[in-house]
Amino acid sequence: MNSLNPVRWSSSDLEAFGALVQTRHFTRAAERCHLSQSAFSQKIRRLELAVGARLFERSTRQVSLTPEGEVLAQEVLRLEQELQQALGRLQALAGLQAGRVAVAALPSMAAVWLPGLVAQWRQQHPQVQLSVHDTLAQGATALLREGRVDFALTAGGDLREFDTELLLTEPYWLVCPASHPLAARGPAGAHWADLGGEELIHLARSSSVRQQIERLDLPPTWRTSPLEVEHLATLAGLVRAGLGLSLVPALTLFHFTGPGLAAVPFQEPALARPLVLARRKGQALSVAAQALRELLRQRLATPAAALPPP
Structure with a gap:
């Protein structure tokens, strides 16, 4: 039954084979299979030609393998x-009964937004592992570029x-x-x-805060x-200690609430930090990552959760 020309078969041929195995x-x-007997026989014959061997012994009384x-x-x-197991795993992922999601965030965003978010996530989806990486802007985008996080919460750059x-x-x-x-x-x-005439203390050049101030290109x-x-x-x-002043975004103000310090609004609209969710271009988020993003949006819709008062 060997042939020099490969015979094309389809998944429906395998379905016909399975039906014949079960019914004999x-x-x-x-x-x-909702087929005529001749059409069905052609499927079995095509499968036998494809594998190069007879798959069934046929007699007037029975069919055997x-x-x-x-x-x-x-x-x-x-x-x-294996297909059933794979479908079961996918159903668990789609139903947020399994899986994992990872997010990178600037330290200020991680400190203010993520503790409550993580607590709510664990309560709602305890079987989905959530990983958090707090890092400066360059580190967040590097993790995203390498595919180690689903999305990054960042600013500037x-x-x-x-x-x-x-x-x-x-x-x-x-x-x-x-x-x-x-x-x-x-x-x-x-x-x-x-x-x-004041002395201004800056954060490191790798910080999104420093990058944004320098991008304004103001004559100091x-x-x-x-x-x-x-x-x-x-x-x-x-x-x-009186060594200078500094400009900081609102999410970082919890660092400056102790005795001996004061914070006042900086009334310059041009200096405002856009906080963004970044993800790999053209790549869909998993069901878990989509759910985490939606949960974050819901929390940020509450002003006190988005930008707590100083």
Whole structure:
């Protein structure tokens, strides 16, 4: 039965084979497949030509499997079981009964947004593992680019290689020692003109905050401090010690609530940080990642959750 020309067969031929294995009767198997007996016989014949061996012994009284047919029947059964298992796993993923989702976030976004989000996620979907990576902007985009996270919560930088959606725009605040004259401004806040002659302490150049301030390309009337730090806790300590002032986004204000510090709104609309959700361009999110994104959107719809008061 060997042929130099390969015979094309289809999944419906395997279905016909399975029906005949179960019924051991051509007529009943053909009826099960809703085929005429001749059409059904052609499917079995095509499958036998494809494998190069007879699969059934036919007699007037019964149909039985050949040894080769037994091998194929076992393989078909194994494939069916594996398919059922795969479908079961997919159903669990689609139903949020299994799986995992990973997110990268700037430290300020991670500290303010993610604790409550993670707690709510674990309560609603305890069987779906949620991983969180808190990192600066460059680290977040690197994790996203490498496929190690489903999406990143970030701000600033060149995000053209990703699909992004704006979550909200975050205002800036001026932080200063409590004894500084600007601390008495209250809700009236401060402006660029108020920084003339002041010493401004910047965060590291790798931070989204520093990048955004520099992108405005303003002629500085202030003095740039030689002190440059990566951690907001360090920045708070330097400001408290009277070594300078700093501009920080609203989500970071929890670092500047201790004694000896004051924060006033910085009333310059051009200095506002867009907070975005970034994901790999053209790549769909998993069901779990979509659910996490929707949960985040719902939480951010509450102003107190999005930007807690200082």
